[in-house]
Amino acid sequence: MINLTKILAAILVLLAIALGGYAWMLSRQAPAPVAAATGPAAAPTKAKEVLVYPVVVAAKTLPAGEAIPADALRVERLTINPAGAFQDASVAAGRVPVIDLAEGTPLMENQLVSGLALRVAEGERAVAIKTDEIMxxxxxxxxxxxxxxxITLKSDGKDVDRSQARxxxxxxxxxxFGSASVDGMPSKSPDKAAAQQAQRNEMARTAVLAVPVDEVNRLTIGDASGRLMLALRNPNDMSQxxxxxxxxxxxxxxxxSSKAGEARRAxxxxxxxxxxxxxxxxxxxGGQGSNVKPAAVEARAVAATANRRAATGTGTRGGLQVEVIRGERSETVNY
Known part of the structure; x- marks a missing residue:
């Protein structure tokens, strides 16, 4: 009985020693689970990357009204992508800003000149004239x-033969022409053909023509002095x-006038x-305005001369003669 008790005590001691050793081993492996637990939490932080976009910005101050040189633009990667921004500097080069842009300012479409002005060639001007269905x-x-x-230039009723058309x-x-324009303004109608038909049916009040600047005077004076007529021509007809x-x-x-010794001006x-x-x-x-007198003035001058001749007795027998001059035509009337 005593031996059995000793045997059980020895077994318990060995078991205690084994459990102590196992506990010691577990204590040394404790940091591993902590590292494993923190691993998944760190993964989302590493996967979260900041998105950037290529945006064209001003490399220096861009004054309004002057074409943008290519070296005045650069592409930066920004965290924002503004609406209407450019991604390629070559697309924006040569455009004209409508406001002053400071260095580093993102370049956007609404900051640049657009519309019909871009369709006017160098040396031309866009000029509007009144129009109607006939004209x-x-x-x-x-x-x-x-x-x-x-142009049709009409004279008064007493001098109809001076009217001209040329x-x-x-x-x-x-x-x-009317509401339609070559600048490609978007139509409110989803059907392009229907939109074009609507524009044709709408009565046009104005027409805008591209005119060389040195011919604008002709158009404006003609519009104010006479009646203009637009004659449609084939675009392949290049005759002038x-x-x-x-x-x-x-x-x-x-x-x-050129001074003495100076070359004659062009x-x-x-x-x-x-x-x-x-x-x-x-x-x-046609440039002969100072040499051409109205017929009524010529008639009064000739009549006055005839009256003076009659008073001095040098007039033609049988009454007075009045010479009426209309341009290159001359007519003598007896009274």
């Missing part, structure tokens, strides 16, 4: 067409009147010719 070729003109501009401007491009066949019209402002052209201007009289008479 506008039955409302069949569309943006992008080419037209000839004719070509004023040749082969001018139509930028806009020969300017060498007609004398140049004098300008409203006379250029400064004829005015472009903006200089536009600055010099044009008078309605020279437009209607």
């Amino acid at each position: 506008g070729a039955g409302n069949k003109i569309q943006p992008g067409d080419f037209v000839d501009v004719f 070509l004023l401007l040749s082969r001018k491009r139509v930028l806009a 009147p020969d300017p060498k066949l007609f004398a140049e019209l004098p300008t409203a402002l006379q250029p400064v 004829p005015l052209e472009g903006l200089d010719l536009a600055q010099a201007g044009l008078t309605a009289l020279d437009l209607s008479t």
